[in-house]
Amino acid sequence: MRFLFPGIADSHARWAPLLLRLMVGFGFLSHGLAKLARGPDNFTHILGALGVPFAALFSWATILLEIFGGAAFLVGALVTLVSIPSLVVLLVAIFTVHLPNGFSSIKLQSVDAMGAHFGQPGYETDLLYIACILALMLCGAGPWSVDGMIARRIRK
Numbered sequence: 001m002r003f004l005f006p007g008i009a010d011s012h013a014r015w016a017p018l019l020l021r022l023m024v025g026f027g028f029l030s031h032g033l034a035k036l037a038r039g040p041d042n043f044t045h046i047l048g049a050l051g052v053p054f055a056a057l058f059s060w061a062t063i064l065l066e067i068f069g070g071a072a073f074l075v076g077a078l079v080t081l082v083s084i085p086s087l088v089v090l091l092v093a094i095f096t097v098h099l100p101n102g103f104s105s106i107k108l109q110s111v112d113a114m115g116a117h118f119g120q121p122g123y124e125t126d127l128l129y130i131a132c133i134l135a136l137m138l139c140g141a142g143p144w145s146v147d148g149m150i151a152r153r154i155r156k
Contacts, residue, residue: 017076017142020132025073027129028086032066035059050096062089073136076145083133090126090133098123 035043040059047055066089069082098121101107107119141147 014143017136017139018144020136021073021076021079021141021145024086024129024132024136025070025075027070028066028073029070032063032070035063035066052092052096065089076141076147079136079141079145079147083137086133087130090130094123094126098126 040063043063044056044059047059052058065082065085069086072078072082073086101120102122103124105121105124107121108116109119110117140151143152
């Protein structure tokens with residue numbers, strides 16, 4: 001795009017971290033709230049069935065990370081700090097759940113009068129989240145963030 005519209009890419013690049021933060025933050029927050037709504041014990045049983053040690057502890061840690069970490073991504077607060085445990089959760093999800101299902105997150109199996117029926121999701125979506133988080137770690141939370149506001153005040 002830069003060669004077609006010189007200057008536009010540079011002037012609009014500051015929006016990129018905001019878009020990444022909104023995607024990651026909303027995703028993490030919605031997954032954490034869903035686990036909480038279904039009951040943390042359900043997620044604890046899932047982790048136990050996967051052979052995760054200290055399932056109750058890691059269940060709550062994951063739920064709280066997804067809720068508060070998702071909120072932190074949304075507002076751009078402590079993004080680098082919250083990125084590390086978020087990456088760990090995504091990697092654990094890939095290696096304990098999604099890897100055997102292959103890459104694709106959407107596996108259309110059939111369509112009938114009741115609608116579309118899908119198979120188990122692969123690790124594609126987890127990799128997209130990882131890429132977004134790594135981009136935020138490399139580029140920062142952006143000017144429209146709590147981190148950006150703090151950085152501006154420190155520079156004054």
